Amino acid sequence: MKTSNLSRRDWLKKGALTLGGLALMPSDIWAHAVETAQTNQTKYLFPTTNSFNEFTPPKFLDPELKAILRANENPYGPPxxxxxxxxxxxxxxxxxxxxxxxxxxxxxxxxxxxxxxxxxxxxxxxxxxxxxxxxxxxxxxxxxxxxxxxxxxxxxxxxxxxxxxxxxxxxxxxxxxxxxxxxxxxxxxxxxxxxxxxxxxxxxxxxxxxxxxxxxxxxxxxxxxxxxxxxxxxxxxxxxxxxxxxxxxxxxxxxxxxxxxxxxxxxxxxxxxxxxxxxxxxxxxxxxxxxxxxxxxxxxxxKGQEFLDMTKTKIAEARAYTQNYLEKKGFKYLPSQTNFMIFEIDMDGNSFLKEIYGRQVGVRAFKFWDKNWCRVSMGTMKEMEIFTKAMDEIFV
Missing domain, CATH: 3.40.640.10 (Type I PLP-dependent aspartate aminotransferase-like (Major domain))
Known part of the structure; x- marks a missing residue:
């Protein structure tokens, strides 16, 4: 493996040029992509990625959302x-x-x-x-x-x-x-x-x-x-x-x-x-x-395990609730061992996001395997009920 001879300063300069200035703030790349895609009104966040992409979400302020289920965050933390x-x-x-x-x-x-x-x-x-x-x-x-x-x-x-x-x-x-x-x-x-x-x-x-x-x-x-x-x-x-x-x-x-x-x-x-x-x-x-x-x-x-155990249990309960809902409604989903689930939607991703954000629910939508998908994070049970109610209204 070739070892770099670049100094820290040379590397940062190279990175800033290559990434359009984003290399100094890597955690902001996704947020920047969302803002750019929304401004340019493009369908996808990363148009150059052919086999996998994410649909551009509509502009929406977080305080306006009743259920924020888009970033796989833990609704119970920090401890x-x-x-x-x-x-x-x-x-x-x-x-x-x-x-x-x-x-x-x-x-x-x-x-x-x-x-x-x-x-x-x-x-x-x-x-x-x-x-x-x-x-x-x-x-x-x-x-x-x-x-x-x-x-x-x-x-x-x-x-x-x-x-x-x-x-x-x-x-x-x-x-x-x-x-x-x-x-x-x-x-x-x-x-x-x-x-x-x-x-x-x-x-x-x-x-x-x-x-x-x-x-x-x-x-x-x-x-x-x-x-x-x-x-x-x-x-x-x-x-x-x-x-x-x-x-x-x-x-x-x-x-x-x-x-x-x-x-x-x-x-x-x-x-x-x-x-x-x-x-x-x-x-x-x-x-x-x-x-x-x-x-x-x-x-x-x-130093503590009690909070972690509680979190894992409650997220598993929310996942089971969501899985049962998806099965009942006939949505095809992938098996999950995380705090989110992904399932197929028979609907254009941008249209779906507009509909569900309009019901004050924030999720993510992706395109891969020539199919449209919704990824929903596991929130509190109340948030998951808000999500399923919104889904019922969209997919009548």
């Missing part, structure tokens, strides 16, 4: 004790939080059975995905992933000169690991696995994925995005993080945005080989983007 820790530490916001960040890194390293030098902190896991894309694809190359998959890393890699090689999920919605392994060649820079997968919510068998990672990582790095792993049936028992401590060239990303309910507090981390962490740190410092109060909130949340 009360974590929120208290955040509030108490606001008053030390005049100081840099390196000590508290290092304490959190040590906690995570112990939890994941790796060295603190194998942890990269960042404001959310999407930030990590995008920074990895910028580092790995600044000189081109291919990224291999599922079709469909979470597009953050893929879109940024394409923006800086990479190419996307996608492989359709199997009929049971698992990754086609055999096809992806076969596709690895001398142009491949990275294999990206989102598990559980977004936007489908499906999970790939852990033992099959471990075998895949062990084999493929001998040729190229494998990035496993586990943003939703704690919400899956087996939870972190299905994680690939043990492969890192075994010495395999595997990266695993986690976030506090989902089961911990801290999407707005922005904190996540990457576990990987020390050489990989150093390579990323050569040109970007993820820890600089995290606030001290967020660090203390995450530290507090790691």
């Amino acid at each position: 009360p004790l974590a929120a208290k820790a955040f509030q108490e530490n606001v008053f030390s916001g005049n100081r840099y939080a390196w000590k508290t960040l290092n304490n959190l890194i040590s906690m995570i390293a112990e939890k994941e059975n790796v060295s603190p030098k194998q942890i990269l902190m960042a404001p959310g896991s999407s930030d990590i995905l995008e920074k990895v894309a910028m580092v790995f694809f600044q000189n081109g190359g291919d990224v291999i992933s599922a079709d469909p998959s979470y597009m953050s890393l893929i879109n940024v890699s394409k923006s800086v000169g990479g190419q996307w090689k996608s492989y359709k999920l199997l009929s049971d919605s698992q990754h086609d690991l055999k096809a992806m392994e076969k596709a690895v060649d001398d142009q491949t820079k990275l294999v990206y696995i989102c598990n559980p997968n977004n936007p489908t919510g499906s999970i790939t068998n852990a033992e099959d994925l471990k075998t895949f990672c062990k084999t493929v990582s001998k040729k190229v790095p494998v990035f496993v995005d586990e943003a939703y792993i704690e919400l899956s049936n087996n939870g972190i028992a299905d994680s690939m993080v043990s492969l890192v401590s075994e010495g395999h060239d595997v990266m695993v990303a986690r976030t506090f945005s989902k089961i911990h309910g801290m999407a707005g507090l922005r904190i996540g981390y990457l576990v990987g080989k020390e050489e990989t962490i150093n390579r990323i740190n050569e040109i970007t410092r993820g820890g600089m983007g995290i606030t001290g109060p967020s660090i203390m909130a995450a530290t507090t949340s790691l």
Whole structure:
């Protein structure tokens, strides 16, 4: 793997030019795409993505929505004790939080059975995905992933000169690991696995994925995005993080945005080989983007399990309610082990979004496999009832 000779300043300059100024604010790429598509009145957010795309939502202010079910947020968080820790530490916001960040890194390293030098902190896991894309694809190359998959890393890699090689999920919605392994060649820079997968919510068998990672990582790095792993049936028992401590060239990303309910507090981390962490740190410092109060909130949340268990139970109940509704109404859906579900809609995506936003419900709509889909996040039971009522009115 070719090592970059770019300095941090040269890299940021290159990234700013390549991404039209967005490289300095990777977490804003989706929001910028929405604003641009709405202004230009385009059908899709990313017109250059042929096999997978997202429909442009109508302009709508969040206070006008009765149910915000579009970003896979946890409606129950953050945990009360974590929120208290955040509030108490606001008053030390005049100081840099390196000590508290290092304490959190040590906690995570112990939890994941790796060295603190194998942890990269960042404001959310999407930030990590995008920074990895910028580092790995600044000189081109291919990224291999599922079709469909979470597009953050893929879109940024394409923006800086990479190419996307996608492989359709199997009929049971698992990754086609055999096809992806076969596709690895001398142009491949990275294999990206989102598990559980977004936007489908499906999970790939852990033992099959471990075998895949062990084999493929001998040729190229494998990035496993586990943003939703704690919400899956087996939870972190299905994680690939043990492969890192075994010495395999595997990266695993986690976030506090989902089961911990801290999407707005922005904190996540990457576990990987020390050489990989150093390579990323050569040109970007993820820890600089995290606030001290967020660090203390995450530290507090790691010490408690009760909130996480409650969250998983309530989200599972909302998912069962939604699944029963979809089955009753005849909608075809994909099996989910996350806090969202995706199902086919026999309706143009833009028209559907206009209708459902008009009923004060925010969801997402996608186009892939030549079909239109709605992805709905799991909210409170009251929010899910608002959603199903809106669906009844649209699909009479």
